[in-house]
Amino acid sequence: MQQIISLLSIFAVAAHAATYDLPPLPFGLSALKPMISKNTLQIHHGKHHAKYVDTLNSLVAGTHLENQPLETIIKESYKSNKSIFNNAAQAWNHSFYWQCMKAKGGGTPDESSHKQLCDKINASFGSYANFRKQFAEAANTAFGSGWAWLVSDRKGNLSVTKTIGAENPMVASGRLIPILTCDVWEHAYYLDYANLRPTYVDTFLEKLVNWEFVAENLERAMDSGRNWSC
Template structure:
């Protein structure tokens, strides 16, 4: 069975860019609901024994398990999203990840422009991700609803931003681009992304 992962910071830690009220609803109600529903769906089955990533990948194979996939994937997606932000985050990365961004996107500024454009332009609910592909190159991908790159072993997610409307509506109403500016300029946790990048490259070596 699965527990609600705690936020990696206080609910007030991301203010004024994301309010404590938003985090309280988003984590305490939305995220918790996915945990509760996942546990309900796997109760008394062999799936109880699987860790979360194994559960997501198993559910992804079976269309009849779509509800389970949606809820389990949303547990993982949300936990990864919380870790993709940090108080006093934002700006540009440094080190190996910064060099790879320069190689694959031309510059950090071009990466930022592309990430914001893809996240802002994504229709409906979902996520925008920076991933490392099997070819060793970085890419920006969007996923709809609960879809997640962790279900695809060819992709390693490095960071994400959530573009479901409940993520930003209390603070930004329908101004998704303004929320994305706040995420990129003040919140994105490049240390988390760099650690994921280093771990993925070490595993591939």
């Protein structure tokens, strides 16, 4: 019995030791077919994302960043430690990216269920079509490996931006709040689209965007603005 208890405590310690755990995908591996294949999701989540998480955990072990929230690690390492930053930000970016997608998503956000989001898109871009054009342009022109983002300030003013490598708008100049992202590292689409990044980006916008998640993120961003002004 004692042996079992000590075994259990080893597991408890081991589980506690990881600063950040790889979150499971919010959908099945085949859920996004044929837009994103099972093979891509398996490797992207199970290998790339997992590797960033593992590397992050080993890099922060024994440092003052161990067991800190991921956002704290990202902000603290941004200027001071490139490899911790890269792995922490990539861990965050991928966790966020998965939630930005769902089966039967994409297209124009539904006016009746996401009124605030639709209003803010119209106020910031003039129309959904303009937003879409800007987002696709950012995604298609992020040179090399990067990310396209829809970001918000604390008042709900939206804009589109792109980042290279692991860079995240929460630390990049402007420090805006991400509410939607599309991964345009080649590993995100190469097995399904090869060099045809624009087709992947169009598919992401037309069929995959999880607008519920985006609307929640916008709400949180504006809440933080309301709290901020208090």
